Amino acid sequence: MPHLFPRFAPDIRNLDLPLIDGHARIPPAFLLDRDGPFEVNYIPFESVNLAARVVLVGLTPGFVQWRNAVAEAQVQLRGGASADEALSAAKRAGAFSGPIRPNLVALLDRIGLHRWLGLPGCATLFGQHAHLLHLASLLRHPVSRGGKNYSGTPAPIAHRFLRRQITEYFAQEAALFPDAVFIPLGPAVANGLHWLAKEGVLQPAQILDGLPHPSGANAERIAYFLGRKERSTLSTRTDPVRLDSAREALAQKLERLCGGTGLVT
Known part of the structure; x- marks a missing residue:
């Protein structure tokens, strides 16, 4: 499975996250797909634990999970973490929290x-x-409806x-x-x-x-x-x-x- 993270990492790093308070405020750069009332936005949940x-x-994932995962990925990227480290940390921060x-x-x-x-x-x-x-x-990836x-x-x-x-x-x-x-x-x-x-x-x-x-x-x-x-x-x-x-x-x-x-x- 090809990682999408390299494509979205720059947007995650530069995102002004406090301004985003719901699905409708997620920037268009994160949009993966759309169909009628449904929208799918990228989340850095590509880390897979094969063991x-x-x-x-x-x-x-809901909006809160999206925000938690993106926030952690942003911290990791700004701190110089690798893609794998950022994805692993984002998954831990956002999934089933x-x-x-x-x-x-x-x-x-x-x-x-x-x-x-x-x-x-x-x-x-x-x-x-x-x-x-x-x-x-x-x-x-988070699906929203309306x-x-x-x-x-x-x-x-x-x-x-x-x-x-x-x-x-x-x-x-x-x-x-x-x-x-x-x-x-x-x-x-x-x-x-x-x-x-x-x-x-x-x-x-x-x-x-x-x-x-x-x-x-x-x-x-x-x-x-x-x-x-x-x-x-x-x-x-x-x-x-x-x-x-x-x-x-x-x-x-x-x-x-x-x-x-x-x-x-």
């Missing part, structure tokens, strides 16, 4: 991912054992333009991890991974789907999945049967992984 055994896949991380760690621990990896807990994937983790997005973060509607695999974004960037990246497991965050991402499996990019056995999205807006589903909330206290918005089924299926897949040397079959 990873786990690939966490979000939908697409903020309050989403504690929920994500708790969910991964709940299904036993740390046991397969031989770790005391999944929190170390964001520290001491970061070499085992690769962070990615189904739509690598100037706002794209939230998954329409579904990415149902829209020609969005499918092209998947195949042009993420599909090529995913093919580099034939022995890793992929954990999608949210049903739109899960559907995208299963579509890529049908296209031959992934093996179905690589996909560990079913986790509630770790966003704070999903607090009740997360609490039930983790066993912190009783079934009798759930609102009608939460389907305990589906969550129970997903938790059991994921636990079984991880148990099989822990008992073998390869991917789940």
Whole structure:
């Protein structure tokens, strides 16, 4: 995959970042593609950790992630860092940052991912054992719709333009991890991974789907999945049967992984 970073590095270095407060203010120089209300802007997320055994896949970076990643890349470039150093630092600064991380760690621990990896807990994937983790997005570069973060509607695999974004960037990246497991965050991402499996990019056995999205807006589903909330206290918005089924299926897949040397079959 050719790096786009050399093309955008001068603009990142010279960007007056405090003036940019939303997608609509991102300079035209960062625009990668456009289709109707959809715009795709470059983000320095090209760093790939080929040693990873786990690939966490979000939908697409939002504006805050874009800003955090570009800010770190700018600091690195102005400090004389190499392209690889700047890209690695930008990925660490921008990907899955903020309050989403504690929920994500708790969910991964709940299904036993740390046991397969031989770790005391999944929190170390964001520290001491970061070499085992690769962070990615189904739509690598931030997609906005009408100037706002794209939230998954329409579904990415149902829209020609969005499918092209998947195949042009993420599909090529995913093919580099034939022995890793992929954990999608949210049903739109899960559907995208299963579509890529049908296209031959992934093996179905690589996909560990079913986790509630770790966003704070999903607090009740997360609490039930983790066993912190009783079934009798759930609102009608939460389907305990589906969550129970997903938790059991994921636990079984991880148990099989822990008992073998390869991917789940």
